[in-house]
């Protein structure tokens with residue numbers, strides 16, 4: 001079968017999707033052909049890359065070679081998709097959907113249905129998994145996949161190729177003769193048995209990600225799936241519940257480390273990256289034995305790499321060994337600076353002091369990191385945001401090399417905080433988060449707090465990095481008006497001139 005995957009993704013949101021690439025690998029093994037159509041490089045008048053926003057907010061360095069590495073398409077997305085379908089003539093079209101791209105996904109599936117009514121369209125990904133009724137209710141969607149899709153879609157393609165019935169495939173919901181066949185989710189895959197994710201058909205620009213002011217060609221390596229923590233703002237908890245309720249056991253799976261090393265060697269050979277991007281959500285959640293195998297195996301690889309992990313997993317010994325084999329940067333979530341709020345609302349249980357000590361280890365070892373924070377959480381107040389600012393200030397005193405990221409909290413379906421927002425009347429009933437890095441929260445906050453969020457998001461790094469005698473000026477810079485914008489530029493210019501630590 002000829003399969004076309006649509007990968008709807010925000011503007012210049014690069015990085016490779018390991019889940020979809022895993023499906024590509026399984027389909028190819030089964031003798032099917034793949035093409036991918038992504039939306040990353042089509043701009044509209046509001047499009048701004050995340051890299052640009054981060055540098056404007058004083059979080060990270062401007063990325064000099066972004067335009068060269070990631071040039072935009074100068075063609076029209078709708079014309080392009082139609083001509084690529086006319087030329088490739090797929091037998092089936094799959095769309096991989098996260099909530100933020102649901103709008104654009106539907107725009108494309110509707111367009112395709114209008115022009116190519118006979119080609120079946122199957123939706124998969126986190127959003128269709130958590131909003132199945134809504135997605136299957138769309139006229140332009142013929143089938144959807146719940147949970148992991150490798151077996152379900154390859155079985156579907158095999159049956160379509162053989163002209164067999166496909167209404168009973170585990171994991172698929174299928175529309176037929178005016179009804180919907182709702183099969184239970186298929187089991188979880190043994191990640192040691194799946195073929196390595198296949199990125200060959202993805203746009204080469206998607207391999208590039210920014211790192212300290214430069215774009216690097218990166219390959220995404222997943223050494224695990226899922227996570228065993230329960231943060232209320234993340235899909236992990238509900239994914240775990242979803243698979244347990246359906247009798248499929250533990251969603252969190254760690255790959256055999258010998259195999260992970262083989263995968264790394266294979267991906268390097270195949271794609272020739274300059275950097276490795278480990279997308280495992282909590283990279284260091286591995287046993288001492290696995291860690292030793294990783295470090296020994298990675299020693300000969302000699303490529304810089306990036307990880308994300310939890311503070312609980314950090315030890316000096318581990319970080320030193322990782323640094324020695326090439327770890328260049330890591331990302332870690334503080335998420336909020338008020339301990340009680342973090343524990344009660346976000347379900348993250350550690351003290352600020354504990355987190356600070358971990359960041360001191362990084363300083364001692366000369367390792368840089370991005371610390372992630374959120375703003376605009378339900379029940380948050382301006383004072384609570386200032387607890388986050390204060391905690392980041394204290395962090396920088398202990399480790400001046402840290403980058404302090406701030407993200408506007410967005411409640412996605414499939415995370416506990418979404419339900420909390422709904423129960424408390426903080427969201428519209430059929431709400432869908434189609435945000436594109438907007439600085440206005442979708443939560444029903446008071447007008448004053450909405451203004452605070454906008455202002456504090458753009459000035460977060462000024463508050464964090466400048467002494468308190470500047471706070472009156474920063475308050476002026478919070479406002480998006482003439483005086484505020486002049487002050488904002490002035491303060492950021494001042495910050496740029498400050499000698500770096």
Ligand code: B12
Nearest residue numbers: 009010015017019094096099124125145148149234235412
């Ligand atoms: C790596 C990662 C990324 C990568 C790659 C994205 C990708 N699509 O894989 C990058 C850096 C690009 C990224 C970006 C973003 N991400 Co992200 N990301 C992840 C992360 C950490 C791992 C994804 C992964 O590999 N999972 C494991 C694989 C096996 O699962 P999977 O991707 O869901 O794919 C399987 C099934 O869903 C299904 N499937 C998927 N697509 C399809 C298509 C078809 C046709 C079929 C049949 C099946 C199918 O089969 C796959 C294989 O089993 C997840 C956390 C998580 N737990 O998933 C967040 C997560 C997916 N990201 C999230 C968010 C919010 C974002 C951003 C908006 C963040 C931001 N503001 O920058 C952007 C938006 C991306 C976009 N589309 O524009 C949210 C999504 C929430 C939601 N309900 O939509 C998650 C769940 C994290 C969270 N907050 O809980 N992300």
Ligand code: SF4
Nearest residue numbers: 227229231234236281
């Ligand atoms: S935010 Fe990170 S640590 Fe928390 S549950 Fe999600 S993946 Fe796990």
